[in-house]
Amino acid sequence: xxxxxxxxxxxxxxxxxxxxxxxxxxxxxxxxxxxxxxxxxxxxxxxxxxxxxxxxxxxxxxxxxxxxxxxxxxxxxxxxxxxxxxxxxxxxxxxxxxxxxxxxxxxxxxxxxxxxxxxxxxxxxxxxxxxxxxxxxxxxxxxxxxxxxxxxxxxxxxxxxxxxxxxxxxxxxxxxxxxxxxxxxxxxxxxxxxxxxxxxxxxxxxxxxxxxxxxxxxxxxxxxxxxxxxxxxxxxxxxxxxxxxxxxxxxxxxxxxxxxxxxxxxxxxxx
Amino acid sequence: xxxxxxxxxxxxxxxxxxxxxxxxxxxxxxxxxxxxxxxxxxxxxxxxxxxxxxxxxxxxxxxxxxxxxxxxxxxxxxxxxxxxxxxxxxxxxxxxxxxxxxxxxxxxxxxxxxxxxxxxxxxxxxxxxxxxxxxxxxxxxxxxxxxxxxxxxxxxxxxxxxxxxxxxxxxxxxxxxxxxxxxxxxxxxxxxxxxxxxxxxxxxxxxxxxxxxxxxxxxxxxxxxxxxxxxxxxxxxxxxxxxxxxxxxxxxxxxxxxxxxxxxxxxxxxxxxxxxxxxxxxx
Amino acid sequence: xxxxxxxxxxxxxxxxxxxxxxxxxxxxxxxxxxxxxxxxxxxxxxxxxxxxxxxxxxxxxxxxxxxxxxxxxxxxxxxxxxxxxxxxxxxxxxxxxxxxxxxxxxxxxxxxxxxxxxxxxxxxxxxxxxxxxxxxxxxxxxxxxxxxxxxxxxxxxxxxxxxxxxxxxxxxxxxxxxxxxxxxxxxxxxxxxxxxxxxxxxxxxxxxxxxxxxxxxxxxxxxxxxxxxxxxxxxxxxxxxxxxxxxxxxxxxxxxxxxxxxxxxxxxxxxxxxxxxxxxxxxxxxxxxxxxxxxxxxxxxxxxxxxxxxxxxxxxxxxxxxxxxxxxxxxxxxxxxxxxxxxxxxxxxxxxxxxxxxxxxxxxxxxxxxxx
Numbered sequence: 001x002x003x004x005x006x007x008x009x010x011x012x013x014x015x016x017x018x019x020x021x022x023x024x025x026x027x028x029x030x031x032x033x034x035x036x037x038x039x040x041x042x043x044x045x046x047x048x049x050x051x052x053x054x055x056x057x058x059x060x061x062x063x064x065x066x067x068x069x070x071x072x073x074x075x076x077x078x079x080x081x082x083x084x085x086x087x088x089x090x091x092x093x094x095x096x097x098x099x100x101x102x103x104x105x106x107x108x109x110x111x112x113x114x115x116x117x118x119x120x121x122x123x124x125x126x127x128x129x130x131x132x133x134x135x136x137x138x139x140x141x142x143x144x145x146x147x148x149x150x151x152x153x154x155x156x157x158x159x160x161x162x163x164x165x166x167x168x169x170x171x172x173x174x175x176x177x178x179x180x181x182x183x184x185x186x187x188x189x190x191x192x193x194x195x196x197x198x199x200x201x202x203x204x205x206x207x208x209x210x211x212x213x214x215x216x217x218x219x220x221x222x223x224x225x226x227x228x229x230x231x232x233x234x235x236x237x238x239x240x241x242x243x244x245x246x247x248x249x250x251x252x253x254x255x256x257x258x259x260x261x262x263x264x265x266x267x268x269x270x271x
Numbered sequence: 272x273x274x275x276x277x278x279x280x281x282x283x284x285x286x287x288x289x290x291x292x293x294x295x296x297x298x299x300x301x302x303x304x305x306x307x308x309x310x311x312x313x314x315x316x317x318x319x320x321x322x323x324x325x326x327x328x329x330x331x332x333x334x335x336x337x338x339x340x341x342x343x344x345x346x347x348x349x350x351x352x353x354x355x356x357x358x359x360x361x362x363x364x365x366x367x368x369x370x371x372x373x374x375x376x377x378x379x380x381x382x383x384x385x386x387x388x389x390x391x392x393x394x395x396x397x398x399x400x401x402x403x404x405x406x407x408x409x410x411x412x413x414x415x416x417x418x419x420x421x422x423x424x425x426x427x428x429x430x431x432x433x434x435x436x437x438x439x440x441x442x443x444x445x446x447x448x449x450x451x452x453x454x455x456x457x458x459x460x461x462x463x464x465x466x467x468x469x470x471x472x473x474x475x476x477x478x479x480x481x482x483x484x485x486x487x488x489x490x491x492x493x494x495x496x497x498x499x500x501x502x503x504x505x506x507x508x509x510x511x512x513x514x515x516x517x518x519x520x521x522x523x524x525x526x527x528x529x530x531x532x533x534x535x536x537x538x539x540x541x542x543x544x545x546x547x548x549x550x551x552x553x554x
Numbered sequence: 555x556x557x558x559x560x561x562x563x564x565x566x567x568x569x570x571x572x573x574x575x576x577x578x579x580x581x582x583x584x585x586x587x588x589x590x591x592x593x594x595x596x597x598x599x600x601x602x603x604x605x606x607x608x609x610x611x612x613x614x615x616x617x618x619x620x621x622x623x624x625x626x627x628x629x630x631x632x633x634x635x636x637x638x639x640x641x642x643x644x645x646x647x648x649x650x651x652x653x654x655x656x657x658x659x660x661x662x663x664x665x666x667x668x669x670x671x672x673x674x675x676x677x678x679x680x681x682x683x684x685x686x687x688x689x690x691x692x693x694x695x696x697x698x699x700x701x702x703x704x705x706x707x708x709x710x711x712x713x714x715x716x717x718x719x720x721x722x723x724x725x726x727x728x729x730x731x732x733x734x735x736x737x738x739x740x741x742x743x744x745x746x747x748x749x750x751x752x753x754x755x756x757x758x759x760x761x762x763x764x765x766x767x768x769x770x771x772x773x774x775x776x777x778x779x780x781x782x783x784x785x786x787x788x789x790x791x792x793x794x795x796x797x798x799x800x801x802x803x804x805x806x807x808x809x810x811x812x813x814x815x816x817x818x819x820x821x822x823x824x825x826x827x828x829x830x831x832x833x834x835x836x837x838x839x840x841x842x843x844x845x846x847x848x849x850x851x852x853x854x855x856x857x858x859x860x861x862x863x864x865x866x867x868x869x870x871x872x873x874x875x876x877x878x879x880x881x882x883x884x885x886x887x888x889x890x891x892x893x894x895x896x897x898x899x900x901x902x903x904x905x906x907x908x909x910x911x912x913x914x915x916x917x918x919x920x921x922x923x924x925x926x
Contacts (some may be wrong), residue, residue, distance in 0.1 A: 005463060011331070012358035015342055015371065018356060018433065022378045032392075082284035089281035093274065101282065104289055109457055111535060112491020113510045118515065118528040119296035122303055142292050159651075165615055168635045170713065172666030174277055180661075184652045187487030200689035203382040206494050210515065219384050226498070227389065236392070239385040246381045273634070 032233075033240035051237035061238065064221035068202055071133050071217060073142035076197035080190060082116055082141075083148025088182065091147070091156040092164070109146045114141070117210030124211070131213035139148060139211045144197040151196065155189035156182075188256045195253045201244055218242070299328065304525040305442045328386045333508065338490060340509035341421065346436075346486035350478060351431065353436035357477075357541070358470075360437070361444035361451075362529045372441065379434045387498050390427055420500025427495050443477025446472070461478055483542040487535055507531065556698070559717050559749040560612055561589040562647075564659040565621030568609055578696070581607040584621070589714070589751060594743050596752040598760040599770035605753045606721055609768075612751065613642050626716060636665070637694040642709035645725055647702045649694040655681075655705050656690035662713040667897070680712040683742070700731050707742075717749045724759070731835050734765055756796050761785065769793045786844075791924050794842040801845060801891045831923040840924045845894040847920035848882060850906050850915045863921065865914045867891070869906050881906060883914055 035050035051254050055061060072238070087103070090098060108116065163185070167177040183190070205219040214219050222238065225231045324328040325331055356375065360368045378386065388461035393400050395418055403460070421435030447470060500506065511531070514524030563586055569579040582604035589595045597605040610616045611623060612634030613735075623630045639664070650658050650825055656677055662674045679715055681687050684704040694702055705725060720739075724732045740763050740919060743750045754760055760767050761781045768778045769792075777784060777793050788794035791802070854864050867885040881893040906912055 007462070008363045009364040011355065014355050015359050015364075015375075018352075018405050019375055021430070022375065022434070024384060025393055026378060026381060028393065042378040054275070082288060085281045086285035089278055093278045094283070095278050095282070096277075102285060104294065105285065108293065108514075110487045110539065112488050112508065112531065112612070114511050114663075115300075115494050115532050115535070116293075116296075117299040118511060118524060120292065121515065122299050122525065123292070123296040126299060133427065138292050141288060145289065150748035160646065160648060162644050162646065162648040164302050166642070166644055167661065168615075168652070169613060169640075169642045171707070172661075173634070173636050174273075176665070181650055181652075185650075187549065187652075199380055203380075203384070204386050205382075209512075222384055222388075232392075235388065235797045239382070239388060242385060243381050247377065249379055250380045253918060 003143045003149065016106060029236055030185040030240045030243060033237040035233075037233075051233050052241075054234055055237050055241070058234065061150050061221060061234075063220045064216045065180050067133055071137045071140060071203040072198045075102050075137040076144065076194050078137075079144035079148050079197045080194045081144050083103070083193065084152050084183075084190060086145070086151035089155055091119070091153050092161060105149055106146050108143045113143075113206040114210075121210045130176070131211055132179075133215050135211045135213065135218070136208050136217060139207050140197070140201040143198055143204070143207065146195040147196050147200070151193045152189045157185050159185060168271045190258050192253050192256050195249050199249055202242075278410070279519075298456040300525050300528055300532075303522065304516075304529040306522060321522045325526050331527070334505065335507050337533075339534070341425060342486050342489040342492070345425050345432065345489050346482045348425070348429045348484045349436040350482050351480065353433045354440055354478070356433070357437045357440035357444055360441050361447075362449070375434050375437070379431070383431065384494070386431060387427060387495060390430070391418070391498065394423075413430065417506065418499065421500065422503045423499045423501075424496050424504040424506070427499050428489060428492065429496075432485045433510060436485050439480040439484060440477040443474045443480075447473050467477065479542065481547045483538065487538055490535060490538075491531055502544055520529060558588050559593070560587070560589040560751065562587045562608070563622045564614070564748040565608070565611060565618045565623065567604075568618060568619045580773055582611075585775050586775075587768060587775065587778065589700060589726055589749060591749055592747050593748045594740065594752065594763055594765045594766045596754060596760045596764040598754060598757060598767050598796075601756060602772040604640070604773040605770050609642075609751065609753050611723055613640060613760075614638050614716075625886050633866060639715055639735055641715040642719040642721065642855050643706050643710050644724045645721045645723065649702055649705060649709070651694055653689050654693050655686070655697070656773075658694070658705060658810060659709045659712050661709065665762040667715075675854065676712050680708045684708045684713065697725055700735070703727065703735065711746070715748065716752060718841070720750060720752045722754055724754075732759075739763065760796070765802055768788050770794050770798065771796070773886070787922060788842060788924065791840065791842070794922070794924060797843050799892060800842045801848070803841045803889055803891075805839050805841055807839060841921040842924050843890045843891075843916055843920050845880070846878075846896075848893040848916045850883070850890060850893055850895060852910075854913050855915060860917060863918055865891075867912060867914055869908050869910045869912055872906060872908055886915070
């Protein structure tokens, strides 16, 4: 028993250590965004909101933020819609090439983004398409499709296909069934996919770098500001904002996921 | 047939998107790498010149090899450091495991770039750690510490990968379940032996998945080296990026990218071998 | 009314194999059925016998590989489920989790663009019919298993289908509830005069509820008959064994005939009315007899005008089973018979003990010749 308790304490200790190490940098960024100093030193100089004010006045930065939101929301919508359709096709139908499709659709998860960036760059170059927020958005859809597939397919697999048959038995054709039964039941998964795509797109840098034209997304803008020491406080403040926004979105995702758990009653599980 | 129509409608958007913006680009890259080297796509003829040039440049090949090693050690360290977390969550965390898992994943969702920035700011020569040390009088001058080196790159990478690496291992461990361990202990096995002979082998598919899931993307990593690596910590991904941004040698860049892709495919095939073998061992 | 509600003509369904290594699965082979309007028709058989596949073909969820499906006289092979005048009650109810009870029930009516007031009225009526008048605003996950089952029933019935298909609807309920629901379903069917096509593997359920039963095995229909005939006059070994308990005796025909045949049975020549069988001399024949049709006596009883067969044997086992005592008797020919004797004042418990020599009798009509 003592051995077990010791092992448990070590486990907890290690977990807390790692968690601390993971959160300290982020927490420090937030703390220093309120610090009245251009230097990153202790002790803290005083509470100020001036960096946030400067952030608000920085039009270039606001433009980049706007671009990121635009690309994020649009590409997430596209990824969620076409990914959901594919998830339905994959879980409910049998067809030749299904395994091949699943393999290809999962590849963006593992292929290094530098390879993807290069390949897409070549495509756009040879098609004569200028790099812009559109090309960035296209790339973001590609990398988000696997996540949408995963999340929605998991939800679909979890509920009985007989429910769709019941709808058809009662007079709904296939598309009516999807619209009135399948998709409503999947709503939490759809939202979760959308939010997951949004956070991925919002943070994306490695791939975006190759596909950006004259308009910047926020990470691209951030990267360009890192060389200027005077800009450091602003960058930190921006970082704090992004952190807080991302945190809100992530917690929203988690709440949605909890909502989605199947409920049980007297041994009969309704999914 | 009705079903074919429906399948087509459901699958074509994603299928077409992936073909147009994933498969075709990769194909173009492949074809271009075997081209005669001019900038445009027209007027190309089949040629292995650029490939020959690549393999004959020792610095290129060395960098590829070094990057593979860095990726390997990163993946290894990540898995080793993540395993205890996964084990803790699966067997010791009790009813809180879902929440604790979420807590540890959240930082990963926060911009990668920002976290590297944060680390830079903490470890840099005018950064936080140094100012603390200087202030406390523990050092005479600021230590460059771990900035701008290969180790800095690896440490940063491991730091960012640990939560992700823990996930597949956690899934595999969760599937083992307490009853199996209780059976082992019932049959007279002390805890450490039960771990070595039951838990560890059964968790191997998750371990392999975790390893490759870190290893393969890290092969092409370029952002962390760009920010933390300095001249010594350059990785293969930076080389590729350089060909497209500075040297403007697109043919060479494509060849480098192709070589990386082939390496990735090789390792992906290896992965499927490893996972299948382990499942076979489970019986 | 004798019109045919649903007809299957030589319907077969083959499921193609998933991989090259597997074989195609012939789920049902050459099934022909005629189900009459207003009938309570049950398809009965063990798991995998094809009864559910047949039901799904009638519903439209599977298309036959060959053969034709007719509903109310019209061919329906290619007709999708949403255009067929049938409704289904599913095994696990398949209620829509995101809609409440009233919305679940209204679904089919909304698909037909029925006016809102009429939907409300009909929903109210059907909820009363299934005895759930106040549960309209509850969600399925707030209901018990029995309540969900009734909602599934209501959801189907509100559309006033001419044929209702039920796929083992009582399987998930506990015994007491199941028995109650069996009675209710039967009453409902009689009252509404709808054709019920019912699928189950529970033979008692089939026997108590049905007008006719189709016994299936391995994708084929073995016998279609009333419950009494299925039980008393099984035409095959499988049906005899699947429904209730049966003894099997082997005999050899000595002389055949159209009205009567003489069969060598258990070492004795016996005259049996085997007019249906059409047996000829020299044929081997299997005879089935139900344990409750057999009686034990200490000595050969005096003839009393009824044609009786008497066989000699020895009691091997006697098991008290509450209402009956079950005996296992070994005949002189070596064959074993299970005999169920009702425990009454005439037959005392322990009257026949193991080791005792007894005479087993049964009416000649109780011996049924079987094919296979």
